[in-house]
Each structure stands twice: as structure tokens, then as C-alpha cells.
Amino acid sequence: MIAIYPGSFDPITLGHLDLINRSSILFDQIIVAVLKNPNKKPLFTIEKRIQQIKDCTKNISNVEVDSFSGLTVEYAKMKQAGVLLRGLRVMSDFEQELQMAHINKTLENKIETIFLATNTELSFISSSVVKEIAKFGGSVEHLVTPNIAQDLYSINNYSCP
Numbered sequence: 051m052i053a054i055y056p057g058s059f060d061p062i063t064l065g066h067l068d069l070i071n072r073s074s075i076l077f078d079q080i081i082v083a084v085l086k087n088p089n090k091k092p093l094f095t096i097e098k099r100i101q102q103i104k105d106c107t108k109n110i111s112n113v114e115v116d117s118f119s120g121l122t123v124e125y126a127k128m129k130q131a132g133v134l135l136r137g138l139r140v141m142s143d144f145e146q147e148l149q150m151a152h153i154n155k156t157l158e159n160k161i162e163t164i165f166l167a168t169n170t171e172l173s174f175i176s177s178s179v180v181k182e183i184a185k186f187g188g189s190v191e192h193l194v195t196p197n198i199a200q201d202l203y204s205i206n207n208y209s210c211p
């Protein structure tokens with residue numbers, strides 16, 4: 051079974067990575083799919099985010115990294131995937147994620163959304179928090195991989211705190 055893990059990944063965090071690691075055991079193939087979203091102003095370009103994800107998943111043989119635009123279910127159908135993967139960190143995630151799962155189900159009944167609970171120790175991490183900490187000069191080494199921490203430090207023009 052092929053599973054799509056869609057998201058913005060701006061940037062990918064240790065929480066995302068944990069979910070990719072754990073789901074790679076459950077599915078034949080995981081496609082990490084970065085949404086090209088014209089409504090958002092990302093910190094990192096699509097190309098950079100793809101490269102960051104490829105770098106930190108290079109040791110997981112059944113992970114592919116791609117980008118897409120438009121509806122996630124249409125992309126999943128094109129890739130012949132049966133599952134959309136999403137992580138749940140806290141209760142407040144659930145409301146929006148459940149709505150998204152219902153919407154996707156009405157759009158394509160054959161594709162299931164499967165939620166994985168985020169590792170407890172990583173459940174406070176979000177890409178937005180990572181960007182905010184880095185912007186104000188704080189350390190993000192415990193939140194993202196070393197390469198991505200470097201990317202954040204260089205975008206914000208300071209060296210590792």
C-alpha cells in the first residue's frame with residue numbers, strides 16, 4: 051500500500067520525521083508530498099524543502115519526496131495511493147484534521163486518512179514555532195535536524211547560538 055504524507059513542511063521538523071520513520075514500517079511506500087500553496091508565503095522554496103526532506107530521509111529506502119499542487123486526493127489517485135497520513139499532536143489538531151479527512155473522503159471515497167499520534171516528546175513541535183524561535187536567535191537544534199538548523203540560522207543571518 052502506498053501512503054501519501056502531504057504537508058507544507060516549511061521546514062520539516064523532528065516531529066514530521068518521527069512520523070515518516072514510524073509509517074515507513076507500516077506501508078510499502080511513503081510519498082512525502084510538499085504542497086505548492088499559492089496562498090502561503092513560505093520561508094523556504096519548494097525546491098529547498100524537497101532537498102531538506104530528501105536529506106533527512108535518505109536512509110529510509112521506501113520514502114519518496116515530491117511536490118504537488120491542487121487537491122491532495124487527486125494527487126493521491128495519480129500516485130495510486132490508498133492512504134493519506136496525518137499526525138496528531140494535540141486535541142486542537144484533531145478538529146481541523148477530522149474535517150479535512152471528511153472532506154477528502156467526500157472527494158474520493160476510496161482513499162482513507164490514517165492518523166498517527168505524534169511521539170509525546172515531540173508533540174509540542176511545529177514548523178511555525180521552529181521559525182519563530184530561529185527568527186529571534188534561539189536554538190532549534192532539539193526541534194529539527196542539524197542541516198535544517200543551519201539553514202534557519204543562515205536565513206536569519208546569525209550563527210549557531
Ligand code: PNS
Pocket residue numbers: 056057058059085120121122123150153154
Ligand atoms: O502541513 P499543513 O500545512 O498542515 O498541510 C495541509 C495540507 C497540505 C495537508 C492541506 O492543506 C491540503 O491537503 N491542501 C491541498 C488542497 C486540498 O486537497 N484541500 C482539500 C482538503 S481540506
